[in-house]
Amino acid sequence: MQPYSQAAEENKTVVLPVLEPRLKGVDQVLEIGSGTAEQIVYFAAQHPEVRWQASDLAANIPHIQARIADAALANLPDPVILDVSGDAWPSPPLQFVYTSNTLHIMSWQAVACLLRGCAERLVAGGHLCVYGPFILDGAPLCDSNIAFDQHLRERDPLSGIRDTAAMREVAEPLGLLLQEQIAMPHNNHVLIWQKR
Numbered sequence: 001m002q003p004y005s006q007a008a009e010e011n012k013t014v015v016l017p018v019l020e021p022r023l024k025g026v027d028q029v030l031e032i033g034s035g036t037a038e039q040i041v042y043f044a045a046q047h048p049e050v051r052w053q054a055s056d057l058a059a060n061i062p063h064i065q066a067r068i069a070d071a072a073l074a075n076l077p078d079p080v081i082l083d084v085s086g087d088a089w090p091s092p093p094l095q096f097v098y099t100s101n102t103l104h105i106m107s108w109q110a111v112a113c114l115l116r117g118c119a120e121r122l123v124a125g126g127h128l129c130v131y132g133p134f135i136l137d138g139a140p141l142c143d144s145n146i147a148f149d150q151h152l153r154e155r156d157p158l159s160g161i162r163d164t165a166a167m168r169e170v171a172e173p174l175g176l177l178l179q180e181q182i183a184m185p186h187n188n189h190v191l192i193w194q195k196r
């Protein structure tokens with residue numbers, strides 16, 4: 001049986017309307033950390049005009065591959081291995097990158113690599129859209145996200161909810177600008193970054 005994520009199932013329908021206005025004229029989307037691939041399969045079915053490229057760490061590729069094979073969509077190719085901390089990114093240029101619930105899982109060093117990697121590879125005007133819980137420019141977290149952050153750090157001291165201020169320090173000098181912070185259910189946000 002393939003892995004299943006309740007969060008991914010719930011998020012896919014609320015996130016897509018946020019992505020859609022930014023998909024105009026986009027032919028290809030790269031998803032980083034596709035996880036169970038439930039979201040990308042749904043997005044690809046809704047938008048057959050876009051090629052949706054799933055990616056993740058090598059260990060997750062077999063079950064992503066299985067879900068994508070089941071979906072049998074012409075615009076959903078086989079997943080590729082992508083560890084954002086490495087050099088083996090898909091060939092530039094990237095038009096649009098999406099990632100969900102990944103930045104609080106990976107280390108801060110990997111978050112910085114993800115931002116740098118996108119800044120270097122996105123076309124001018126291209127978007128990076130990031131879904132998840134965030135500290136918004138140093139503002140205090142709500143109680144549920146404080147508890148979630150504590151839980152993450154107990155499990156893995158390198159993980160934790162990220163601050164947009166620290167992310168901007170990495171991304172903005174490279175021309176990747178934080179344009180919007182869109183509030184989502186359950187104290188999550190979609191951060192919209194655009195390459196200058």
Ligand SMILES: C[S@@+](CC[C@H](N)C(=O)[O-])C[C@H]1O[C@@H](n2cnc3c(N)ncnc32)[C@H](O)[C@@H]1O
Nearest residue numbers: 008033034035082083084100101102105106110
């Ligand atoms: C909580 S899961 C989220 C999965 C999916 N995006 C979702 O929203 O359901 C976090 C994902 O981040 C991926 N990940 C962690 N570190 C990574 C890295 N260095 N490079 C790429 N992906 C990474 C994990 O393999 C996992 O698939």
